Amino acid sequence: MRKAPFLTGAILSLLGVGVIAEAMRLPAIPGQTYGPGFFPAVIGIGLLVFGAIYAMSARHPAQPVIQLEGEGIAPDEMEETAPERPFYGALASLVIGLVATIALWESVGFVLLMSIVLTIFMILLGVRFWNAALVAVGCTIMVYAIFIKILMVPLPAGLLAPLGL
């Protein structure tokens, strides 16, 4: 049994139940056969049924499917380039960094936030401090300038606002 597909199928199936329940609560429009709840209900049923089928089929691994869209790497590609260990640190820094970015967006500001997040991210991938910091700060300032000056996107200045950037 393959765990990930089984769990995903099961979760999607449960999601389908939730969607159906929510769809039932949507109001019907008088005089019309199909109201706003109709499509969500169909989608819910679809998720419920096909999620279940997917989970069931994961219990009995089928014959290998031909890889069409290059999703996943063919086994013979792997042998030529020895894979390194997963970068859990960088992975965590990416997710935490993005969450922090969302939380501190206005108060800390774009330049400071992104410089710090990107520097930490690169250091955790083995880039030396000065190199990482230079790339991060340079990139951030360039992007900031382009988006503020040319594209008029209001990126927040945050703590650096007194500098008049």
Place this chain on the structure above:
Amino acid sequence: METLVEAIKLIADPQVIITVLLASIFGLFVGAIPGLTATMATALLVPLTFFMDPLSAIAAIVACTAMAITAGDIPGCLLRIPGTPASAAYTDETFMMTKRGLGAQALGSSLVSSVIGGLFGAIVLMFAAPSLARVAMNFSSFEYFWLACIGLSCAALVSSTGFVAGLLSLFIGLLIATVGMDVISGSPRFTFGSVQLMGGVSFVPIMIGMFAISELLNSLLNGTARQRFAKPQKITGIFHGILPLIFKYRKNVARGSIIGTLIGVLPGAGGDIAAWITYATARRFSKEPQKFGTGHPEGVIEAGAANNGGLSGAWVPALVFGVPGDAVTAIAVGVLFMKGVNPGPRLFETQGAMLYAVFLIFLIANIALLPFGWLAIRAASKILSVPRPQLMAVILIFCVVGSFAINNTVFDIGVMLVSGVLAFVLSGAGIPIAPIILGIVLGPLLEQNFLTSMTIADGSLLAFFERPVAGTLGVFVLLLWSIPLVSAIMRGIRHMSQARAMKLT
């Protein structure tokens, strides 16, 4: 003729020319780096297109994807790592050619056949789209409902990991599309009381998350994030002796272009699948099939033409019906909607000059592949030596500003993060991502046309089969849906008989 002159005037605009140039260079770069796909290039480009006029925006997407798909052949040929999924079908073949010292021939033939395939697809688009649009003028909500069905069904059916996974992906996309205020009755759906969700989940951050953030997560987890590529050998003289070679395999060029374009026109299937199928047909009809896999250019030429043909072909349903043919055109249709330009047959009347300008861009971009492709091959070792961590950091910052810039809300950065993690988890469980995007784009089209039709027909489902075109399309959809069902039943029967045979022996 008048529209043509007007179209030429439109693309002579320096803004358009510079946009196309920059987008081409961007596309070449992204395509040549393994792990960055043409779809990802488009997703990262979208926030910038938001600040352009519709023509520049579409021109940028067209040029960028054509370049990316072609540049994807380069690392496949030099390092045996396809630059984009569309090159995966013949990566081994081109790499074997390089090993035998035919690297220049491999790159040259895939480049020239790409140009021919792309031009063929563009010409088909130029002539087929306007005449199809004239037919589509008479279409009502009934026909559009079925067209949306076809687009969605094809997307699920051709999915690489089986149609159940494709369908699941599709339903997830449709579900995301229902979030927000229902357009017909105005009642909020799945908003959980959030004001931000009332207007629906915005499309651009979802795409950036699903195609860029999920790729970053993926390369961090499978340990390729820091990997440096081997230094490729220098390849020169790619155009030497190419024309006789292409002439020798002219049948393959023609077949690849035609099949590729047709697969592209089919909603839901794009260049990747076209390449796989035509590589197989090349082998099937070859006089020397035993040479395939040993460094033989025949399949490379046919599939190289096909993936670029498919790219152009995919724009036919996208522009004529607003039903995108692949993930890239799904994004393009989304961009056009954001700009207030609704793709569909009326566009050919109201914006004829602009459409012809888009067609001309197709021709120009495909011809420009020759010099640009040549440059990219010359610069291959430089492009491939860009350090990965820094590259990923740059991608990350563009993801963040891109998601923010569409609506200027931080909420969208959150949407990007959630979609990225979602896509990463789903593809880890074998569920493809492209159908989600098609579901998001086609969901509203499907629902609105269904509800409008039902209001017209007073709730009678039979009305979907009463108009001649709608009826034909409807029967086609039902046949399409029966394919997996029938094949599942057949498999079941075979299993049973096998089991019985086992018992007997």
